[in-house]
Amino acid sequence: MKTTDANLWGIDLGGTKIECAVLNAAKPSEVLIRERIDTEAGQGYEHILARVKILVDIVSSKLGQRPTHIGFATPGVLNPRTQTMKNCNTVCMNDQPMAKDLAQILACEVKLANDANCFALAETLLGVVQEVNPSAEMVFGIIMGTGVGGGLVAHGKVVQGLHGIGGEWGHNILEEGGTPCYCGKAGCVEHVISGPALEQFYFNQTGESKRMPEIMRLYAAKSDPVAEATVERMLENFGRAVSTLINVIDPDVIVVGGGLGNIDLLYTEGYDRIRKYIFNSREVLTPIVKPKLGDSAGVFGAAMLFA
Missing domain, CATH: 3.30.420.40 (ATPase, nucleotide binding domain)
Structure with a gap:
């Protein structure tokens, strides 16, 4: 399976559902695939990370490619100083080095932003x-x-x-x-x-x-x-x-x-x-x-x- 940066990968990491969408980088309004699975947040932080990997593996298999980078909409924010999460209503994420952990388990570059910021960005660029x-x-x-x-x-x-x-x-x-x-x-x-x-x-x-x-x-x-x-x-x-x-x-x-x-x-x-x-x-x-x-x-x- 090839690894490519030809497309834009995004994940909305909610407390109930995790959704992944892959957009055509040349024409971002074109959605190549969307998949979602349950977060199962009640089982803890490590389980959420595992669920993210499962979802990325599913999408990668269907597309026949793996991402070089993924953006994440999160229910809190990454503290720029400590590189740990804060203000998450999915409380098991708080104080966790989520960007580092996601990059490690997915073997790609990641960026995290609060879900409200992702909402504003999407409506600005595509909406x-x-x-x-x-x-x-x-x-x-x-x-x-x-x-x-x-x-x-x-x-x-x-x-x-x-x-x-x-x-x-x-x-x-x-x-x-x-x-x-x-x-x-x-x-x-x-x-x-x-x-x-x-x-x-x-x-x-x-x-x-x-x-x-x-x-x-x-x-x-x-x-x-x-x-x-x-x-x-x-x-x-x-x-x-x-x-x-x-x-x-x-x-x-x-x-x-x-x-x-x-x-x-x-x-x-x-x-x-x-x-x-x-x-x-x-x-x-x-x-x-x-x-x-x-x-x-x-x-x-x-x-x-x-x-």
Whole structure:
């Protein structure tokens, strides 16, 4: 079996599934193969590494070639100083030299990036940014769902940052004295406008558990004042939080992924709230758009780490 760098290999290393995609390096929009297997993360770090190798072996066998390099979208980040993982919600990966271990078991070069950064990279190079502003120099990718995160791409490259935390938008304080966060602070963006945080706000007011789609239906029907307060909380704090991104980075495009990114109000009323906080005489020009690639973004972005 030949070893070649003619294609771009990416792996999205999730807590539940591991997915591999191989793209044509000459035409990255062309997907040669996609395969996924269960992560089985509950069996520990060494088992996850073994599962990655199994997947790469399967794909290599089907393609008749082995990679010289693979990009990985990971649920945390590689600490540039220690070369060990941190901030992983698949906690057995934390403090592990994952880049070194993967390179060793796969016998090829690897690059690791946070899954939100891979999302931003894929949407920049292959996704919606190519339609909105293909010459964009700075793109920020927002993830709003179970958690809140972000990824930053500059001149077509992921910005990892000195500490490896470039784009970690979800762990800035948005609400003083708010809900304690696992990161050690309280009132982080993630604990104000994530799906679970908004659902908890509704529960605290009513004693009833409702998911965001139901809260949005109640809001639209104008039949529930607490649903209206919950959506108002989301819109106002979305505007405040995004304004800080624009004030500091001033990106050419912002892409909003995750489950809450499907809420159309974010792009109308939420967009209008930015005007209250932006340091630009209330003028906002930044396109804020939905992604194009869906759940392909992570694995495509991982492959594009070597583009």
